[in-house]
Amino acid sequence: MKQREIEFRFWSALDNIMYDNDYLEDYTIKEILEWEGHLMQYINKKLNGVKLFEGDIVQHINEEFYGDQPPTIAVIKLTGNLSNTFGWDFGNYVKLMGYNIDFDLPEDAVLLGNIYQNPELINQITET
DSSP, X not given: OOOOOOOEEEEETTTTEEEOHHHHTTSXXXXXXXXXXXXXXXXXXXXXXXXXXXXXXXXXXXXXXXXXXXXXXXXXXXXXXXXOEEEEEOXXXXXXXXXXXXXXXXXXXXXXXXXXXXXXXXXXXXXX
């Protein structure tokens, strides 16, 4: 069984800075949760070499399944008891994309940003 890498990042609402796991290692989760902002977990997936976290906004072209339909744009959200399931968050529901850490993302997926550093992208989330 593949061991899962546990990593976090934190968006500080006070100073509008994304703190990476290296910075957070000096604090306990309890301390971090007391800060004003948002803690995001790494989903154990990379897209073009970039680690993906909860709150990342990803575009999936859909050509293989939907032909000329417009791209799907959604927020990555961890779900499930052990946070080992992830899916697309469309605001009003979550479409599960994988049930384990070995699930592959679509080859045509593109990381657009995240909901904290790029809030303007939230309006582009696909309504389905």
